[in-house]
Amino acid sequence: MLVVAGAALLSAALLFWAVGDLTFAGLFLAGLVGVGGILLLLRRPAPIHALAPPAEGAFDAALLRAVLDGAGPTSALALTDPAGDLVSANSAWGRWFGAGVGPLAADADPATLTSLAEAGRIARRDGAAAIGPAMLAGRPAEGEVVAVAGDRLLWRFRRGDGPDLGAEAARLVAGEAGRRIGDAGLMLALVDPSGDIRAANSAFAQRTAADDGEGAEGTQLVDHLVADDNGQFHLAAEGKASPPLRIIQIPSADRPDALSFFLLMDDIASVRLSEDESLHIHALLDSLPLGLALADSDGRFTFLNQAFRKAAGLNHTERPAWPGDLVVDEDKAAVSDAVRRFGRGRALSGDLAVRMKTNPEEPVAMTVAGARGLGSAAVLISLKDNSEEARLKREVAQATKMQAVGQLAGGVAHDFNNILTALIGTCDLMLMRHQPGDSDYDDIQQIRSNANRAANLTRQLLAFSRQQTLRPQVLQLPDVVAEVSHLLNRLLDERVKLVVKHGRGLGPVRADPGQLEQVIVNLAVNARDAILAKDPEGGGTLTLTTLAVSAEEVRRMGTDVLPVADYTALKITDTGTGIPPHIIGKIFEPFFTTKEVGKGTGLGLSTVYGIVKQSGGFIFADSQVRRGTTFTIYLPVHRAQPGEAPARARAKDKAGETWGSGTILVVEDETMVRAVAERALARNGYTVLSAENGEAALELLASTPRIDLMISDVVMPTMDGPTTVRAARRTHPDLPILFMSGYAEEQLRKSIDIPNVSFLAKPFSVQQLAEAVREVLRPGNGANGAGEGPK
Structure with missing residues (x-):
């Protein structure tokens, strides 16, 4: 290049000497330089390993970095000296391994670093060496090392920026994809070349008695298998009596060190029953009173006994193909999924509440269980005929509801009877002051008639609630x-x-x-x-x-x-x-x-x-x-008790004989009822004292020289009627008692348990009250005038 440059300058000088024009000579020199530069760029560069050994210190760091960066972002390149120290590296190397970090100082385990050092020695001897898959800086990488410029080494690594394929495969096996494979009855495990399980789906974990998919990681696949005398494999957790397994290995790559997927499934087809054995099993199931059916691993019926047909509402000619054909459309998916899951998984069972097409109003209990050792049958389905149970539940619910409604009706009738007692009694008192033909007489009679109709309704309510007075x-x-x-x-x-x-x-x-x-x-x-x-x-x-x-x-x-x-x-x-x-x-x-x-x-x-x-x-x-x-x-049917006397009708006084004498204490918390009773008895010749509660009645009883009769309501606040009567009988043991109540006399006698008392049912008229008082005070009626009352 120096010779060419010198020749170009000499040519330009000679041209200037001959022509004498400096501008022309300069243009000529510029043209030569441009042509030479173009020829230099078009010249093919020599390979890195073919470079002539430069002199010591002749490397230009910037120029070498630019050359290494020309390899692109998908390859990491680094040049090291004889001692293994980094001389230069491209940008990809710095991103992957860190700036200034040589290959022998990368983040890797000792075995990997040892293999890299061995590859460097081989490259110095043979000129190049391949680097197999290795974990560098936490990620897999592979590449080669080449000897260049004498004893220097050029390292090249390739790896993708995507996720770790092994980790991604483990995530898929243990995740949703593995669960869906398990629902189809397949066990799936990801195994490394040494036989260790990297991941497993939930079906594998359940069948091998692991708590979850992670519980199987790190164990040897062979530890979960056991072989029988025929060379067939079984799950060790289920023993050799369980169905044999079909095992399929699927390598994830063609390399011998690649991970493998193992699919395990029950080889039910290998368990064959003879025709006689199948007939015996079917005859046994048909004789049982339980509704039982068998289905294969695909969920198709293979047998239905008579009890199952009856519970499903089938006749002798109907031949359903699938369990889902028996239920309503809303339950088809749940039944089909359960049959498929238990037919291809572990021998477990589960219950479903389904509605049959023949009777969609009444849910029935269906039990699905995995069946083993029954030939082609993989699922046992039980259907319970709970029509009798459902009928009994309805009757119990009806009885409970009727009891609750009866209690409510009785309470309403009792409170309403107090109102009707005051209303009827007031009408009776008003009629005593009017004669037929008066302007108000008919209106009062109409009010009294409607009150009696209302009283009849309350008696019906009390009859329904079983709280009316009976004379059996x-x-x-x-x-x-x-x-x-x-x-x-x-x-x-x-x-x-x-x-x-x-x-x-x-x-x-x-x-x-x-x-x-x-x-x-x-x-x-x-x-x-x-x-x-x-x-x-x-x-x-x-x-x-x-x-x-x-x-x-x-x-x-x-x-x-x-x-x-x-x-x-x-x-x-x-x-x-x-x-x-x-x-x-x-x-x-x-x-x-x-x-x-x-x-x-x-x-x-x-x-x-x-x-x-x-x-x-x-x-x-x-x-x-x-x-x-x-x-x-x-x-x-009534069985007579020893000494039981036939029932007799109670003798009554003639109508109108209601006059009497004596002092009567009326205890009633309802003001209107108390006022009506007081006025009615006073009109019939009695001296009447009244009290609004039990405490006031006891005070009057203690301060009054003589009281011939106590009339008391049963239900009162603070101190009820029975409590008041018991306290009064301590000081007046022969005091006659007449209870007023809207509840049944028979029920009150059982709950009160007080001797020598009489009852008057509400609502009552003035005439009925006077007759009841005269009956209790009639001479000879009970001890000292205390009547026992109606039985």
Whole structure:
């Protein structure tokens, strides 16, 4: 290059000497320089290893750095001296390994650094050496080293900027992808060349008894396998009795040191049962009372026993292919997923609540379990026929609801009775001051009539809640039916035919005959309306049947509601419209009616229910739409106790004999009721003292020389009636007591347990109050005038 430059300058000087023009000579020199520069750029550079050895210190650091950077950003290049120290490196090397860090000082384990030093020695001897995959600075890299410029070495490494393939594969195996593979019944493990598990999916972890996918990491794959005598592998956690495994190895690369994916699945097809063995298993399953079915690993039915068909609502000719065909569309996916999961996974089980197509209203319990050792069957499906259980649950729920509603109805009726007592008593007092024909007489009578109607409604509520006062007697049910038949002939339409049938061997029952008559009348009137609603022209038939039901017959019924005992039953059957299934569970609820507004209160059947239950009996309704309804009442047969006397009617005074004398203490927290009682008794000749609570009553009792009778409400604040009476009996043991209450007398007697007391049910009229007081104070009625009251 110096010779060419000297020749160019000499040529320019000679041209200037010959021509004498400095500008022309300068242009000539510039042209030569430009042509020479172009030729220099077009000349092909020599390879790095072909460079002539420069003199010591002849390297230009900037020029060498520029040459190394020309290799591009995907290769890291570095030049080292004979001692292995870094002479120069490109920008990629600095980013990957750090500025000023040589290859032998990179972040790597000692074995890797040793292999790099060995590669350098080989390159000095042979001119070049390859560097296999190694972890440098925490990332995999590979490349080569070349001897250049004498004893210097040029290092070249290549690696991508993407994630670690091994770590990414482990993340996929242990993550969502591995879980989905496990749901398909496949166990998946990522294994390194030494046999250690790098990652495993949840299916592998469950089958090998590991807690989770990470619990299998670091263990040897072979430790989870065991071989039998036939050379087939099984899971060590399940033993050699488990199905053999199919194992598939998938290398992640062609290198011998690459990671491998291992797929493990049950080789169910290798377990074959003979035809006789299959028939024996099917015969055994068919004889069991449990609904059982078998399905293969794909979820297809292979066998269904008779109990399963019955529970699923199938007949003998139906052949469903898949378990999902039995359920409603909303449950198909859950059933199919469970069958596939348990059929290809570990022998586990799980329960599902599904709705069958044949009865979508009632959920049933389906159990799915993995089956092993049954040939092609991989899943055992159990279906429980819980129709009887569902019926029992409905009956218990209905009884609980009726009890809760009854308590509410009883409380409302009791409070309402206080209001009606004051209203009826006030009307009675006003009527005493008016004569028929007065302008206000008819209005007062109308008010009293409506109050009595309201009192009848409260009595029905108390009957439903089993809190009304009953007068039970030992009687024969046919006698009650015969007595009420005359009334029914007048109540029923001429288009309705009444048929009465009596069975033989009927036992006596203990009930209130008047209340039983009300039960029959209410049911008969409802039956008449149903018959005429179905066929207004032709009418229909109402049948009353009495029959004996033995304990053995009750036992054969298999019902958990009706206790096993002897009963006398009454069936009331009509040929009317029937009751729809979605309504029949509500018919005994108070105020529930299907009749038009103004044609029914909805208390008829609730009253029937309460009277029957309070009498110790049971009532059931069975109906078919457009075919009729049957109400069956079961009353327990009464067994007479030793010394029991027949019931007698209580003798009453003639109407109008209500006058008397004596001092009466009235204890009532309701002001209006207390005022009515005080005025009514005063008009009948009694001296009346009143107290608003128990404490005030005891004070009056202590300060008054003589009190002939105490009339007390039962439910009062602070101190109730029974507590007040017990305190009064300590100082006045012979004091007659008359309790007023809106609750049932029988129930109060059981809860109060105070001897020689009488009861007066609310609401009562002035006449009824005066008669009850005269009855208690009548000479000879109980000890010292204290009547025992009605039984």
